[in-house]
Amino acid sequence: MLFIVAGMFSFLACGPSAEEKAAAEKARQDSINAVIEKAKADSIAAVEQARADSMAAAEQARQDSIAAAEAAKASKPKTSAPKPKVEEPKKTENKSRPGATKVK
Numbered sequence: 001m002l003f004i005v006a007g008m009f010s011f012l013a014c015g016p017s018a019e020e021k022a023a024a025e026k027a028r029q030d031s032i033n034a035v036i037e038k039a040k041a042d043s044i045a046a047v048e049q050a051r052a053d054s055m056a057a058a059e060q061a062r063q064d065s066i067a068a069a070e071a072a073k074a075s076k077p078k079t080s081a082p083k084p085k086v087e088e089p090k091k092t093e094n095k096s097r098p099g100a101t102k103v104k
Contacts, residue, residue, distance in 0.1 A: 016024070
């Protein structure tokens with residue numbers, strides 16, 4: 001009888017039970033799922049941050065462009081002299097042959 005009891009204890013002590021194996025596998029899967037969810041959240045946050053940075057840079061560039069245009073307008077000397085008129089060449093008709101077109 002002593003051998004039977006000792007055999008039972010040695011059989012149970014040799015390795016984890018099926019329940020322990022299932023619990024260890026569940027813990028491993030939970031850990032993997034937690035890492036995947038954290039990676040997704042980090043990725044989404046990085047994309048949102050990049051978008052916000054891009055929008056801020058575009059707005060800053062727009063403001064800089066407006067300021068540069070206003071500065072150029074303010075520093076431009078004002079001239080009151082009118083621009084000279086350019087006369088257009090006179091149009092002549094070619095009457096040397098019938099059906100001829102006008103030449104510029």
